[in-house]
Amino acid sequence: xxxxxxxxxxxxxxxxxxxxAPTPGPGxxxxxxxxxxxxxxxxxxxxxxxxxxxxxxxxxxxxxxxLGRVLSVPLGERELKAGDLVAGIVRRPCPxxxxxxxxxxxxxxxxxxxxxxxxxxxxxxxxERYTESPAYLVxxxxxxxxxxxxxxxxxxxxxxxxxVFLAQRRLHWVPRxxxxxxAGPIGLLAAMLLRLRGIQxxxxxxxxxxxxxxxxxxxxxxEYQNLAGTSLTAFLSGKTLPDLIVEATGYSxxxxxxxxxxxxxxxxxxTAVTGGKRTVGVDANVINSDMVLENHIILGSVNANRDHFLxxxxxxxxxxxxxxxxxxxxxxxRIPLAQWxxxxxxxxxxxxxxxxxxx
Ligand SMILES: [Zn+2]
Ligand SMILES: [Zn+2]
Numbered sequence: 582x583x584x585x586x587x588x589x590x591x592x593x594x595x596x597x598x599x600x601x602a603p604t605p606g607p608g609x610x611x612x613x614x615x616x617x618x619x620x621x622x623x624x625x626x627x628x629x630x631x632x633x634x635x636x637x638x639x640x641x642x643x644x645x646x647x648l649g650r651v652l653s654v655p656l657g658e659r660e661l662k663a664g665d666l667v668a669g670i671v672r673r674p675c676p677x678x679x680x681x682x683x684x685x686x687x688x689x690x691x692x693x694x695x696x697x698x699x700x701x702x703x704x705x706x707x708x709e710r711y712t713e714s715p716a717y718l719v720x721x722x723x724x725x726x727x728x729x730x731x732x733x734x735x736x737x738x739x740x741x742x743x744x745v746f747l748a749q750r751r752l753h754w755v756p757r758x759x760x761x762x763x764a765g766p767i768g769l770l771a772a773m774l775l776r777l778r779g780i781q782x783x784x785x786x787x788x789x790x791x792x793x794x795x796x797x798x799x800x801x802x803x804e805y806q807n808l809a810g811t812s813l814t815a816f817l818s819g820k821t822l823p824d825l826i827v828e829a830t831g832y833s834x835x836x837x838x839x840x841x842x843x844x845x846x847x848x849x850x851x852t853a854v855t856g857g858k859r860t861v862g863v864d865a866n867v868i869n870s871d872m873v874l875e876n877h878i879i880l881g882s883v884n885a886n887r888d889h890f891l892x893x894x895x896x897x898x899x900x901x902x903x904x905x906x907x908x909x910x911x912x913x914x915r916i917p918l919a920q921w922x923x924x925x926x927x928x929x930x931x932x933x934x935x936x937x938x939x940x
Pocket of ligand 1: 619620621622623645646734
């Protein structure tokens, strides 16, 4: 069977490799891969900035955003059956099985020795078939076939937003206004999730208001603000400040500007991983005083556990009913497996590129 692989540590090594089809271990399902979403993490791995092959393997099968169809289930399996649509969970507990991993919160792993399918020490899902334990598969309704590949990125958004709401249980928090920085897949999925919770959302980016990204923001009943040539501070000046800001641009200086534009008791959620080095001068006294005097929190969030995947499936279903076109418009390009490396290069107008492993 064919698989999309890279050699970790070797830039631009993305290719299709003919590999042996996997045989299921005891208690494992066989899944036929349908679609794989490509994101910045895959691009980083192909640039040799990140990524780790499984022990003993010369390559890493890429792909952590998956949609597949169950071909067979192990004897005695009650949850899943052949024909079910599934998304694979990415992270696996650390070998030490730290208290968080033991509790199913491998997204909070304390040792950092976790593995991640398609990223760190474990093969991903971008092969025609893969095997997996039902514990790491979540079932999707059949009507999510066209957007189910968004389950993994949505799970990341679910975790972040859930964490904010958990943290904000420290007070009586009824968020009314949110600002989402960045109209990429994570930002737009966050905007959809917040709209689902009845929150007024402004999505900020630097693209034209006529662009498809901006259109998605307004199609879900949100607002779009082009910050090109202006700033978040200038845009929010004189307005009621947001209860929640979600940072999803990956432009780290914006974190500090956002911190100074939070409403009272507000939360700033950071979702982007920023590699390399960037130094900025910040007004530390103002940021500190604002945080103290207005009870702010700044919260970082990464990855997702099984609960967040289940939330993602539930909410993708609701969004698909409310805003089907906006949700489907997130996927701007579908690429056959043979040409999957084309997905590693951003094209104008790209939001989410998806590899079509099986039609
Ligand atoms: Zn991703
Ligand atoms: Zn752990």
